[in-house]
Amino acid sequence: MSETESFEPKIIAYVCNWCTYLGADLAGTNRLEYPANVRIVRLPCTGRIDFNLIIKAFEMGGDAVLISGCHPGDCHYTAGNYHARRRWMLFRQLLEAVGIETERVQFTWISAAEGKKWQKVVEELTEKTRTLGPYVGYREVCEANG
Amino acid sequence: MIATLRDTCRQLLRDGKVDVVIGYGQDPVGQAFSLSDSTQAKCLGNDRDGPVFPVFIQRPEDVEQLVWNDRCHANLTVYLKRPEIRALGRPAIVVKGCDQRALVVLEKESQLDRSQIYVIGMACDGMCRPKCETCDVHEPRGADVIIGKSASNMTAISADQRYATINAFLARSSSERLAYWRQELARCVKCYACRQVCPMCYCPRCIVDKNRPQVISTSATLKGNFAWHITRAFHLAARCVGCEECTRVCPMGIDLRLLNLSLAQAAEENFAFRAGDDPQAEPVVGSYALQDKESFIQ
Numbered sequence: 183m184s185e186t187e188s189f190e191p192k193i194i195a196y197v198c199n200w201c202t203y204l205g206a207d208l209a210g211t212n213r214l215e216y217p218a219n220v221r222i223v224r225l226p227c228t229g230r231i232d233f234n235l236i237i238k239a240f241e242m243g244g245d246a247v248l249i250s251g252c253h254p255g256d257c258h259y260t261a262g263n264y265h266a267r268r269r270w271m272l273f274r275q276l277l278e279a280v281g282i283e284t285e286r287v288q289f290t291w292i293s294a295a296e297g298k299k300w301q302k303v304v305e306e307l308t309e310k311t312r313t314l315g316p317y318v319g320y321r322e323v324c325e326a327n328g
Numbered sequence: 329m330i331a332t333l334r335d336t337c338r339q340l341l342r343d344g345k346v347d348v349v350i351g352y353g354q355d356p357v358g359q360a361f362s363l364s365d366s367t368q369a370k371c372l373g374n375d376r377d378g379p380v381f382p383v384f385i386q387r388p389e390d391v392e393q394l395v396w397n398d399r400c401h402a403n404l405t406v407y408l409k410r411p412e413i414r415a416l417g418r419p420a421i422v423v424k425g426c427d428q429r430a431l432v433v434l435e436k437e438s439q440l441d442r443s444q445i446y447v448i449g450m451a452c453d454g455m456c457r458p459k460c461e462t463c464d465v466h467e468p469r470g471a472d473v474i475i476g477k478s479a480s481n482m483t484a485i486s487a488d489q490r491y492a493t494i495n496a497f498l499a500r501s502s503s504e505r506l507a508y509w510r511q512e513l514a515r516c517v518k519c520y521a522c523r524q525v526c527p528m529c530y531c532p533r534c535i536v537d538k539n540r541p542q543v544i545s546t547s548a549t550l551k552g553n554f555a556w557h558i559t560r561a562f563h564l565a566a567r568c569v570g571c572e573e574c575t576r577v578c579p580m581g582i583d584l585r586l587l588n589l590s591l592a593q594a595a596e597e598n599f600a601f602r603a604g605d606d607p608q609a610e611p612v613v614g615s616y617a618l619q620d621k622e623s624f625i626q
Binding site: 194224232233234237238241254255261262265267268269270272273274275276278280282283284288289290291302303319320323324325326 | 374401411495497498503504505506507508509510514543544549550551554555558559562565566587588591593594595598599612613614615616617618620622624625626
């Protein structure tokens, strides 16, 4: 049991500059506490989040990936999140086919005013990843022969 | 059928309607292979007719090189992207029902001007490939001329039949699937034949050839192979027409169509979209709808 307790999940969060990043910022200025397991990578828009970034996160030892941006209709660039949503709908199926655990990839919409939601999402995902345990599947494959 | 095909092509070239016919040919002048009889028997089995090659016919008298048989499985539309073929002038191209779908996607993506291409559609009852089992286009749509008549009564193929292979695969557990790909992709030598043969892979510079930044590890290790095959499949998402050329040419026999099928299934289930089916439909990737429905975004 002590092993699972000492396991601290590494979560990579790809967030959009205009909504979720500001939401996380708001959580900070409001002094809301949330687990330090999340590493935030700020990108201009969810539409910019290349699927290779998700793969890369797992390659490099991430246990879960969080992807978050503006709610539908709120994109700073009008439609970036709509394009992203379509791509994820397809990409999830490819992850399934390849055998990468989709429960470790979480998508959310968090606006600049939702510091509270950011806190909740990060807390929940950290807890969930803690239960799932370290993600060795894909990393092991990548480290297999160089 | 072959006589009609040859006559059509001869006429097209004579009238100057096209400059080159891209078709299937058989060892053009009997010299493509100068193999001894024994080697030939060993390499080509007992198939005395030998393999079928793509031919690029520019003179009316050469149309005799054209053949049509059950070994014409290659998708010739891939040659339309090649600069050296484009340099030959206005093409006529021999297509089957499945190949014609590639033309639809390429046109939608502004990769070709349909009015500058003469499309010779061949009625086809299957080429004994896996894709033929669930084929529902035995006579190419939107061709300038259709040669022959399909004997199969175009029975509608249900989505269940179309995706039976992938559904069976997805029924395994996710760790089993990963283990499967681990075993398969370990064989990949990164020859990129899957990319070269794909009509949809027309980028002048592929992402794997870019090294600033190097997104995909170039070595043929599992890490690089997974990254490459995931990228390849996803760049074809909702664009792949299922010609299965990638799988046919893979020298390592990796069943790449599974990845393509999974994305085709996602496109059909979520967006009722099949690549190359409807020339009017907007491409799935590159457009969006406000009412797109998903269940996984919180």
